[in-house]
Amino acid sequence: MLKGKALKFGDNISTDHIIPGRYAHLRSNLRELAKHVLEDADPTFASRVKKGGIIVAGNNFGLGSSREHAPLVIKMAGVSAILAKSVARIFFRNAINLGLPVLICDTDKIDDGDELKIELKKGMVKDTTNGNELTFGKMPDIMLRILNQGGLIPYIQKYGDFKL
Amino acid sequence: MGKTLAEKILSRKSGSDARCGDIVIAQVDLVFAQDTTGPLTVRQFRAGNAKRLANPKKTALFLDHAAPSPKREVSNDHQLLRQFAQKTGCLIYDVGGGICHQIVAESLAKPGDVIVGADSHTVTAGGLGAFATGMGSSDVAVIFALGKSWFRVPETIKIALSGKFGRRVGAKDLVLRLIGDIGADGATYKALEFGGDGLASLNMSDRFTVANMAVEAGAKAGLFPADKVTRHYLNSQKRGDGYQPLSADSDAVYENTISINLASLEPLVAKPHTVDNVATARSLKGTKIQQVFIGTCTNGRMEDLAIAAAILKGKMRHPQTRLIIGPASPQVLLSAISAGYIRTLVEAGGVILPPGCGACLGLHQGVLAEGETCLSTANRNFKGRMGSPQAFIYLSSPATAAASAITGEITDPREVS
Numbered sequence: 001m002l003k004g005k006a007l008k009f010g011d012n013i014s015t016d017h018i019i020p021g022r023y024a025h026l027r028s029n030l031r032e033l034a035k036h037v038l039e040d041a042d043p044t045f046a047s048r049v050k051k052g053g054i055i056v057a058g059n060n061f062g063l064g065s066s067r068e069h070a071p072l073v074i075k076m077a078g079v080s081a082i083l084a085k086s087v088a089r090i091f092f093r094n095a096i097n098l099g100l101p102v103l104i105c106d107t108d109k110i111d112d113g114d115e116l117k118i119e120l121k122k123g124m125v126k127d128t129t130n131g132n133e134l135t136f137g138k139m140p141d142i143m144l145r146i147l148n149q150g151g152l153i154p155y156i157q158k159y160g161d162f163k164l
Numbered sequence: 165m166g167k168t169l170a171e172k173i174l175s176r177k178s179g180s181d182a183r184c185g186d187i188v189i190a191q192v193d194l195v196f197a198q199d200t201t202g203p204l205t206v207r208q209f210r211a212g213n214a215k216r217l218a219n220p221k222k223t224a225l226f227l228d229h230a231a232p233s234p235k236r237e238v239s240n241d242h243q244l245l246r247q248f249a250q251k252t253g254c255l256i257y258d259v260g261g262g263i264c265h266q267i268v269a270e271s272l273a274k275p276g277d278v279i280v281g282a283d284s285h286t287v288t289a290g291g292l293g294a295f296a297t298g299m300g301s302s303d304v305a306v307i308f309a310l311g312k313s314w315f316r317v318p319e320t321i322k323i324a325l326s327g328k329f330g331r332r333v334g335a336k337d338l339v340l341r342l343i344g345d346i347g348a349d350g351a352t353y354k355a356l357e358f359g360g361d362g363l364a365s366l367n368m369s370d371r372f373t374v375a376n377m378a379v380e381a382g383a384k385a386g387l388f389p390a391d392k393v394t395r396h397y398l399n400s401q402k403r404g405d406g407y408q409p410l411s412a413d414s415d416a417v418y419e420n421t422i423s424i425n426l427a428s429l430e431p432l433v434a435k436p437h438t439v440d441n442v443a444t445a446r447s448l449k450g451t452k453i454q455q456v457f458i459g460t461c462t463n464g465r466m467e468d469l470a471i472a473a474a475i476l477k478g479k480m481r482h483p484q485t486r487l488i489i490g491p492a493s494p495q496v497l498l499s500a501i502s503a504g505y506i507r508t509l510v511e512a513g514g515v516i517l518p519p520g521c522g523a524c525l526g527l528h529q530g531v532l533a534e535g536e537t538c539l540s541t542a543n544r545n546f547k548g549r550m551g552s553p554q555a556f557i558y559l560s561s562p563a564t565a566a567a568s569a570i571t572g573e574i575t576d577p578r579e580v581s
């Protein structure tokens with residue numbers, strides 16, 4: 001089970017919001033790069049996020065570039081999961097490949113700062129602040145297996161190949 | 165039941181009867197990374213204890229996003245990629261070698277290929293009938309090692325084109341209209357497939373522009389059939405042997421069809437800070453711009469520079485508006501020199517960048533200051549992308565960009581002589 005405080009964002013948070021191209025020179029210095037996580041969407045984010053914080057977003061989270069640094073710095077900042085109404089395809093795949101759960105649900109029912117509990121196996125999010133329970137959509141089996149292994153690299157190391 | 169282009173290509177490359185919604189494992193014909201995604205790709209490759217590339221000659225690295233290097237950190241990343249190429253024997257296109265997607269289009273992609281790049285605009289090669297899509301560094305590292313990946317076969321939205329473009333209206337206006345209509349997530353997880361009578365009038369450069377921006381509607385691929393135009397292009401690139409005709413079955417099943425009459429389009433602009441925030445160029449008259457950028461994998465080709473040069477010939481840029489030109493590849497630059505376009509553009513007050521991404525991602529060569537506005541022929545106008553998060557990026561065709569460079573404000577190119 002994952003637990004944490006909701007950190008809320010609106011629609012269309014792009015990979016340029018998450019980690020702007022102007023910091024591309026820091027991509028081999030992840031600790032420095034992570035200091036700028038989401039700064040163009042919420043300059044206070046890096047200081048607000050606590051270990052176990054949960055990003056709660058609107059539609060099309062993570063649109064834009066293929067930079068895997070985007071979910072990587074989010075994970076490094078201590079975020080344990082991302083909930084969104086919808087997620088851009090490459091970002092979705094990248095996050096799962098890093099073992100960071102991305103779950104699709106109706107995030108309008110969650111307010112900023114709410115305490116959340118996520119039960120991955122049951123497919124359920126409980127907002128313990130307002131008592132709402134939300135279900136999230138199922139992801140393809142292969143993604144679930146990659147997530148369960150903690151990411152793509154550990155998955156391939158274990159199986160040596162893709163298993164359908 | 166017939167198949168869409170995506171289903172056809174993924175069936176062939178997975179050796180299965182691939183239908184939308186299926187998950188398949190397909191062979192990858194070309195895999196690549198660039199200088200901002202490559203270092204992490206190399207690290208993930210090593211983290212997985214991979215030793216060798218599955219296909220060194222089908223694996224490429226491009227130093228294009230920040231090249232020549234503007235910063236020490238980038239130089240170190242470039243060095244890491246050069247050393248990796250030397251060790252593994254993969255292809256490498258070093259500084260000045262051009263934008264990855266342009267080189268893939270000119271020299272590497274063929275109809276029917278499956279192509280994966282660690283760059284979202286890998287979709288560009290869909291212009292010549294390749295199933296080309298972007299992924300992140302971990303996925304690409306695994307393809308480096310195994311030569312294959314898993315794919316969800318996408319549902320397809322068909323875009324049926326009819327008619328012909330009017331004067332000074334082009335492929336960029338078409339794709340902005342489409343994204344404006346369906347939205348920045350209108351095709352998430354899906355493929356866009358272009359067809360209809362209007363297709364014949366789109367040259368290869370037009371098709372690359374449209375396919376390039378498929379990802380701005382969230383699409384996994386933007387696919388064109390391979391036809392006479394494709395064959396002619398491959399012949400002109402001395403790669404005619406790579407041609408094979410490719411089209412969807414007439415009874416293929418589409419999620420829906422959107423019809424667009426090219427003759428009904430007019431010059432369009434995407435306003436800050438999302439690509440689907442589309443308005444007509446004429447409605448934005450009076451919007452002052454401090455920089456015009458003509459280039460990128462979307463509109464940095466010979467045809468684009470020809471359009472810009474025709475409008476700027478004998479004219480001068482507005483004194484308060486910088487004009488930056490980024491040819492997408494050495495081939496584009498050399499052709500534009502031979503055709504006299506470079507002289508025209510420099511005489512009009514333009515500055516020519518080396519072949520590469522240039523100002524597109526805010527790292528160098530045209531970074532925007534607080535409060536500045538840029539009109540760019542690129543594909544993204546996200547907040548902060550070209551420098552200051554307090555800057556404003558508008559996107560347009562090369563015709564609109566060139567006309568606006570003369571007036572210093574957003575201008576419908578049909579209004580300048």
Ligand code: SF4
Binds near residue numbers: 265522524525543
């Ligand atoms: S030109 Fe711009 S959009 Fe194209 S690959 Fe380079 S940075 Fe990306």
